[in-house]
Amino acid sequence: MKKKISNFKFLISNYIRHPLFSGSAIMIFGTNLANFIAYIYHLAFGRILGPNEYGELATIITLIGLLTSFYSFTSMVIIKVVSASEDKEVTGFFRFLNKYLSKIGLIVAVIIFLASPLIASFIHIDLIKVSLIGPIFYFMLLGFVYKTFLQGLLRFTKIVIVTNLEMIGRLVLGLLFAYLGLSVFGGVSGILVTVILIFFLARYYLKDITSRLTFSQYKPGKELFKLSAPLVISSIAMNFFFSNDLVLVKHYFTTSEAGFYAAMATLGKIIFYGTGPVGAVMFPMISKRHSKSQGYRKIFLLSLFLTIAIASFVLLIYYFFPEMAVKLLYGVKYLYVSQYIFTFGLYMATFTTATLFLSYFLSIGKGKVAYAMVAASVLQVIGIIRFHENITSVIKVLLVLSLSLLLFLIIYYIYSKEFRKK
Template sequence: MGRLLGPSFYGELAALFSLVGILGIVTLALNTVIVKYISSTNGDLERKGLVRWFTNKILIFSLALFVLVVLLSPIIASFLKINNPILVISVAVVAVFSLLVVVNKAVLQGLLRFNETVAIILTENGLKLILGVVFVYLGFSVGGAMLGLAIGAILGWLLSKSFIKGLAGSKEEISPDAKSIVDYFVPVFLQAVAVTSLYSTDLIFVKHFFDPHDAGIYAATSTLGKIIFFGASPVSLVMFPLVSARLTKGQSYRKIFFASFLTTVLISTVVLLIFKLIPGIVITSLYGAAYLQAVDLLLGFGIFMVFFTLSVFLINFGLSLKKTKIVIFPLLASIAQAIGIWFYHGDLKSVILVSTVVSGMLFLSLLMYFVLGKKSDS
């Protein structure tokens, strides 16, 4: 995609993708909450009624979100130096269908139907990529990429509906205890806000502060660096319901934790070594010679992503143990990152340095939290 668009237009597309991520914060939080409640249901009737309740509430929220983004689209477009507000509105379309698919995906995840969950993720993301590239190749530029993203989200939703036939479909709602869901949703939502902010705020600020070419170079660096996170993050997604289920049954979860943590470290380290040894080959192979300025940025961004990925793993582990206060750490880190980049953005390396320092401190703080917590329990 970056090779077809060139740095300037690719920077614009990356900023729009970051907006998709920010609007998808609720999706991340709801996925975790729904998985928790679905995995705790007793029988088909309770599960189907609960699915109906979540679906109805998310439908109302997604429509309200769409209207809000449409109203704010001129302001958002101006901040990001995007000439066409319709591109911002297309972000809202993607967000709506991403919200609708989250219930179906979370139902499957809560029932440990990992094959179907992975199939939805791969199909949805694959279609977004393929269709986006096709439309850009046909000359539709950034608008074509966003159209591909929207179609992929819609088709992903349709696929998810086909997978949950027989697992949902109640005409009556069964609502969970309001207080318990709020008590759990709030910290999970704050965690989603913080985590999404940590890998999106930098891109948005770079698009605002830097010229289009530099924003495109940074966007390419960011996308490559996130290979570490998206390559390793499925490990924690699989770990969460397994640890939660064992905790409920009073069984040991130590082996699951250590196996998952070591797998995450291994994946992150392998990708980081590739960035260290052959950054030029990675960049030219995926983006072309126009992005070679990213060579000097890739390793630093990769280190930021390693700390970030391990931090997210520990946060998800803490949430699976019902340690909801753990969300304070990423929340403070996201605020620190935003403030740091706002005041310290002399060049692209400065932006990466701020993110690396913040994510490194976050990881160390989380390690201390678990170590000290274990000592106090013993």
């Protein structure tokens, strides 16, 4: 009996000491602290602005998220290259990316700025508020690349510091500008100033990489394209699937309904952001072990367990205490959405689990599954355009597609001989 207890304690100790567990613990704590600050941000602006203006701010933030999807694909590419490279190679890769992405980012930011009148007209928001999206895009691009290098180097503590300071900056500066009478424009301005400051902080944390004089010149070839293509496709499709609904709801629904939907979506996304750090730690670890022909199956299964456990905990709260969850974050004005948050949370839980499977496949070079995410994203747009009678119909479209995607990925995992051997 004592031997069994001793073995059990040893097993638990090994799991706690596992790099996935420790790295996930840091990322979960830090990221959820940042998410908590972000929810205070949404709570504060939701109450200060009311459903109509809050719907505008949430839509602009969602649009920024959609635009970042056009460069967020670089995260998986950077992590995969950095996690499998030596120090000198990392510096060469950094200089290559910094040189080209800064130029490309500037061009895209100018295009976004010039397109601001069209964007403002489509989402029915004043031009002056939309015009800040271009500059925000540019500095978020560079800051994002630097933060992703930190992740690829497994510097999770520094990522947590940067992420939390960014959320604090958005909250404090946004509320300050709103207090000065700038309303929605103040919230967007707070984001712009913050991302500029975070850009410099993230660069400082990479000074050992950026200042290294001896490095291997990075020359992209067919191998980079082969590596990047599925990561690019899946990342863009994933971000679109995650954000399309809010933009389409803002287009088809009334301003008030869009504001309620934005609040519901924010509550549902607690599941995605709460479990996201697990995948963020898993991807570079499996990528590194795969590049060295080491086992990684246990890492994935542990990641899957943690993801499902966290998602299930939040879902139980939404099922038994929906009104309390809404009141806690948004107040009584938003109680209308309490009837929807469990179903929306179920959609978000299935989508989050599906993205973990997708990240796993991509980390070991199985890029063909990216097209499943593309198909789901396209069908999502078609589904919402076809079925948008009310909030329930939109949620049904999202839930059916996320369940179908997850089922496909599970079947792909089970019937792949290579994965069963690992």
